[in-house]
Amino acid sequence: MEQVMSGEGKRVCVTGASGYIASWIVKFLLQRGYVVNATVRSLNDPTKTEHLLALDGAEKRLHLFEANLLEEGSFDSAIYGCDGVFHTASPVILQSNDPEDCYLISKTLAEDAAWKFAKEKGIDMISMNPAAVIGPILQPTMNLTTFVYVFNLINGSETYPNLAFGWIHVKDVAEAHIRALEIPSAKGRYILSETVAHFADLVNILHELYPNLKLPNRCDDDSPLDPTYKISQDKAKTLGIDYIPLKVALKETVECLKEKFNISV
Numbered sequence: 001m002e003q004v005m006s007g008e009g010k011r012v013c014v015t016g017a018s019g020y021i022a023s024w025i026v027k028f029l030l031q032r033g034y035v036v037n038a039t040v041r042s043l044n045d046p047t048k049t050e051h052l053l054a055l056d057g058a059e060k061r062l063h064l065f066e067a068n069l070l071e072e073g074s075f076d077s078a079i080y081g082c083d084g085v086f087h088t089a090s091p092v093i094l095q096s097n098d099p100e101d102c103y104l105i106s107k108t109l110a111e112d113a114a115w116k117f118a119k120e121k122g123i124d125m126i127s128m129n130p131a132a133v134i135g136p137i138l139q140p141t142m143n144l145t146t147f148v149y150v151f152n153l154i155n156g157s158e159t160y161p162n163l164a165f166g167w168i169h170v171k172d173v174a175e176a177h178i179r180a181l182e183i184p185s186a187k188g189r190y191i192l193s194e195t196v197a198h199f200a201d202l203v204n205i206l207h208e209l210y211p212n213l214k215l216p217n218r219c220d221d222d223s224p225l226d227p228t229y230k231i232s233q234d235k236a237k238t239l240g241i242d243y244i245p246l247k248v249a250l251k252e253t254v255e256c257l258k259e260k261f262n263i264s265v
């Protein structure tokens with residue numbers, strides 16, 4: 001097995017640290033002994049900081065910084081002296097009639113720009129491309145993430161979307177990010193997806209898990225079901241992660257919704 005980097009004595013930066021994926025990255029980094037410089041947009045908003053400050057190891061090894069991507073140079077102090085940067089902060093400004101298209105375009109352009117910049121500046125960059133991310137949230141509020149889709153399914157929605165997505169547990173996404181830093185041979189782009197499933201499949205799994213739960217029983221359009229497809233796991237598997245199955249991810253998501261938002265199922 002390749003010698004991996006240990007967190008002891010290393011300092012890393014996580015941008016957008018209060019976000020869904022980033023909060024898990026911070027949690028796992030602290031568990032491994034890293035010193036973490038975490039950026040948030042506002043240090044005065046407890047909903048963005050309290051869940052991070054409550055993490056094990058935070059008292060001694062978590063340092064919060066205020067930084068906004070729209071302000072030139074505002075990340076400099078957080079990144080200075082770090083052995084690695086997990087850049088998850090992402091402003092998505094929706095100005096289209098089709099938010100999904102707009103999102104996909106913004107992500108493609110952002111990744112292209114990042115690769116170009118990294119090449120020009122000689123930065124050792126790796127890009128992580130997770131499928132739709134589910135699993136429990138650490139932050140107290142629901143962001144506009146795929147977590148919300150599960151909330152809608154179990155919260156009285158009459159229909160489910162005619163969409164098939166790749167799905168991945170948030171803990172696997174966080175773990176993959178950290179391993180990409182720790183494993184010296186890691187490079188390039190990683191697509192992270194445990195399985196591809198239609199919302200109709202999610203409804204079936206939820207029915208198995210919670211037989212008494214009222215779930216939508218029809219699709220929100222009459223078109224043929226969005227087809228599923230295959231996503232290769234070969235490269236992602238070189239990071240040595242055994243993906244958490246979708247069924248477990250869904251259960252943990254629902255349990256989190258019950259606990260944090262008093263959703264009765």
Ligand SMILES: NC(=O)c1ccc[n+]([C@@H]2O[C@H](COP(=O)([O-])OP(=O)(O)OC[C@H]3O[C@@H](n4cnc5c(N)ncnc54)[C@H](OP(=O)(O)O)[C@@H]3O)[C@@H](O)[C@H]2O)c1
Nearest residue numbers: 016018019020021041068069089090091130132133143145
């Ligand atoms: N969740 C998914 O299913 C999924 C799937 C594939 C890829 N991704 C990508 O993974 C990344 C993280 O996603 P996520 O689900 O964890 O999203 P998230 O919970 O919304 O987190 C995004 C973070 O970016 C920060 N941010 C937004 N605008 C900013 C700005 N102008 N300056 C600095 N920080 C800013 C937010 O800060 P505030 O807390 O202050 O708002 C937030 O903490 C994003 O690039 C997303 O597109 C997510």
